[in-house]
Amino acid sequence: MRGLLWLTWRQHRWVLCSTAVVVLLASWLLIELDLANTPGDAVPLSGFYAQLVQTAFGGLVGMFWGAPLVAREFEERTYLVAWGQDVSPERWLAGKVALLGLVAVLLAVPIGLGDGYRGHQDVSWDVFEVSPLVQAGYVLFGLAAGVLMSALVRHTLTSMGLTLALYVAVRMVMSLGARDHYLPTERVLSEVGEARQLPEGVQIVETGYLDGDGHVMGMPSECTAFVNPQNCIRTHGGAHSFVDFQPIDRLPGFQVAEFFAFTAFAAGLFFLAFLRLRRGWRPSRSHRRIAA
Amino acid sequence: MTVRVAGVSKRVLRNCTFELPGGGVTALVGANGAGKTTLLNVLAGHLTADSGHVAVAGRVAFVAQDKPMYKGFTPLDVLRFGGHMNKVWDEYKAHSWLHRYKVPLKRRCGELSAGQRAHVAFALALGSRPDVLLLDEPLSELDPLARRRVVRDLLAEVADTGMTLLYSTHVVAELGGVADRLLLLSNGKLIVDGDTDELLGQHVEITGPAADQPPVRGDVVLARHYDRQSTFLVRCQGEAVAEEPWSARPVTLEELVVAHLEAVA
Amino acid sequence: MTGLLWVTWRQHRAVVSWTTVLVLVVVLFSPDLIDWAFRNAFGAVVAVFWGAPLVAREFEERTYLVAWGQDVSPARWLAVKCGLLGSAAVVLAALLDVRQIGFTLFGFALGVVAGFVTRRTVPAIAFTLVGYVLVRWLFAGETSVWLFESSVLCGVFGAVLIPVAFVLLSWRTNAFRMGVA
Structure with missing residues (x-):
């Protein structure tokens, strides 16, 4: 293992150091930056770029650490050197992934602590991603996506592109769709058109109308013309307005769930990458493979 | 004089001076690290000499030692590339070189053997009908049979077109009967320069x-x-x-x- | 000119096609919530996948010896490539959002310059990405209304970077070339 530690450092020291520098700088900015929310709907653009770091960090690790990992060995034909030694390709990859993964998780922690752009709010659904745990999950997933693409596509640029695409796709699906449903939502009913007082800080998942039987009913097309459609809806059978939401006290639990979900994805992708490596390469010194 | 080099110094090369007449074959011989690649790169225009002056009359084609080529291109793509990128292009000449050495035309260069990639590089260089052809260790990827044929074909090219050929090698046994002139480099200095x-x-x-x-x-x-x-x-x-x-x-x-x-x- | 058109297309057809597909997907299908984020990212995509590898790959694979060893001068080669790819990028940017044109031009130019500076693909991408985000953050105003001004600023910066790329090109290639266009 010491040999692989040296190898990983020697091969990736530039990438590791420059990422660390960028991360430390970015996290410092994220923590120090103290933006009061601007009134109205205007998006503070510098805040957007701050948030971008937390959204993208896992993908960047995937693109720069994971995607070139195997692909570059193929492009430079150094895989013949790397895997022609006594250490098997799987062990080589396992060692590298373990070390890079560890460093990545360590770097994810300061990234996850930066909440200055939100005015240091402690508890809010807006700062879901401001969590070292969640960022660690993203970063492991990103790395796994990069490593898998790297093993499938033997071309560095293409694997970088695919890694980015996979990361964006999965993050989008999870944050727009799945994240709201880790636990069944709570529902609050009110008279049609009336707004009930909701607990503070909830994440609204869905609103709508219920008919007399308690089934969700869509907005009847005839009622869309009205400015105040309440009467129209009532005549069409609407009995209640409902709001589905997630209470704020579920936030930490959901963050843990997000971490486990992404770590599970990562494990699956790493497994596939190992499978690919095992099938796609016949070591010439298999009889001397070091026992794991 | 087709090639004039005067007092050129660069990296290991020191005060290199020689002249080559047009239309002959010159062998640049020396051990590894003697400065052959540096000299050829300076002549090809890819390196600037720290001091001294280089002049080449005519169009230059250069094939580097590692025969770099676009891995995603097929040999046919490379020929099209040559046609588009050069004022003078002899498609027939380039194509027949590939045909003669049985290089698969539709397979990507990244999937060809080292020898086949070398032939693609030669075909591209010859197709542009250069006045001066510079080859850095051209025969190193070729099997002994291919070496003889390539040498023979290059000599025929020189005879047909009056092109000036300067190639480097450290395999001395292959010089006899090929080179008209000899340039001997040792540790960056030109120790022999003359008609063979x-x-x-x-x-x-x-x-x-x-x-x-x-x-x-x-x-x-x-x-x-x-x-x-x-x-x-x-x-x-x-x-x-x-x-x-x-x-x-x-x-x-x-x-x-x-x-x-x-x-x- | 048509010759270099073929060379540019042949070398970059994959990345141009896929980017076009991506743009069409965003234009047709992206969810409203983050549509703006995708459109804004286009400049970075062009910078990383079009601009940075353009020259960096030639250095890394040593094919610059092939590209610049023909009759067409390196300056012409770079000018036509940048012109064609830059125009295509601008057209795609306009499809997404007119204000992205400035960011796209800047990103592309930055990528090309990065390629000359680092001469290797992955470092060029890193350089480009960091530079792109940094500059956009610096030029970002307080609100989204400033986006147009920011785009113009970035576009101007990009226009300034283009001659920088040519200076770096002439620095990397030898000025001596005889009997060549």
Whole structure:
């Protein structure tokens, strides 16, 4: 293992150091930056770029650490050197992934602590991603996506592109769709058109109308013309307005769930990458493979 | 003069000066690290000399030692590339080179063997009908049979088109019968520069009883002394006549080159 | 000119096609919530996948010896490539959002310059990405209304970077070339 530690450092020291520098700088900015929310709907653009770091960090690790990992060995034909030694390709990859993964998780922690752009709010659904745990999950997933693409596509640029695409796709699906449903939502009913007082800080998942039987009913097309459609809806059978939401006290639990979900994805992708490596390469010194 | 190099220094090269007439084949010989690749790159225009002056009359084509090529291109793509990127392009010549050496035309260069990739590089270089062709260790990826054929084809090219060919090699055995001129580099310095026939005429190996000096006038390139015998490889200006008990014999190009390289080693 | 058109297309057809597909997907299908984020990212995509590898790959694979060893001068080669790819990028940017044109031009130019500076693909991408985000953050105003001004600023910066790329090109290639266009 010491040999692989040296190898990983020697091969990736530039990438590791420059990422660390960028991360430390970015996290410092994220923590120090103290933006009061601007009134109205205007998006503070510098805040957007701050948030971008937390959204993208896992993908960047995937693109720069994971995607070139195997692909570059193929492009430079150094895989013949790397895997022609006594250490098997799987062990080589396992060692590298373990070390890079560890460093990545360590770097994810300061990234996850930066909440200055939100005015240091402690508890809010807006700062879901401001969590070292969640960022660690993203970063492991990103790395796994990069490593898998790297093993499938033997071309560095293409694997970088695919890694980015996979990361964006999965993050989008999870944050727009799945994240709201880790636990069944709570529902609050009110008279049609009336707004009930909701607990503070909830994440609204869905609103709508219920008919007399308690089934969700869509907005009847005839009622869309009205400015105040309440009467129209009532005549069409609407009995209640409902709001589905997630209470704020579920936030930490959901963050843990997000971490486990992404770590599970990562494990699956790493497994596939190992499978690919095992099938796609016949070591010439298999009889001397070091026992794991 | 087609190629003029005056006082060029760059990396290991020091004060390199020579001239090449048009239409011949010149071999640039030297050990690894002697500066052959640097000199060729300077001539090709890819490196700027730190001092000195280079002039080449005409269009230059250069094939680097590792024969770089676009891995995603097929040989056919490379030919199209050559056609689009050059004012003068001989599609037939390039194509027939590939055909002659049985290079698969529709397979990507990244999937070709090293020898086939070398042929693609040669086809591209020759297709542009250069006035000066610079080849850095062109034969290193080729099998012995292909080497003979490539040398023969290149000589035919030179004869047909009047092109000037300068190629580097460290395999001295392949020089005989090929090169008209010889440039010998050692540690960045040009130690021999001349017509091969003249050089062969000038060098002679003289053997005789142990002595400090050879009996003929000239520069001693290499001397070997044994108990009772001395052998001198001498470069003479005129005829070398050795009287008894000395004997003289002409040397091969290989012996000549090796001796000069050993002398400065 | 048509010759270099073929060379540019042949070398970059994959990345141009995929980017076009991506743009069409965003235009047709992206969810409203983050549509703006995708459109804004286009400049970075062009910078990383079009601009950075353009020259960096030539250096890394040593094919610059092939590209610049033909009759077409390196300056012409770079000018036509940048012109064609830059125009295509601008067209795609306009499809997404007119204000992205400035960011796209800047990103592309930055990528090309990065390629000359680092001469290797992955470092060029890193350089480009960091530079792109940094500059956009610096030029970002307080609100989204400033986006247009920011785009113009970035576009101007990009226009300034183009001659920088040519200066770096002439620095990397030898000025000596005889009998060549």
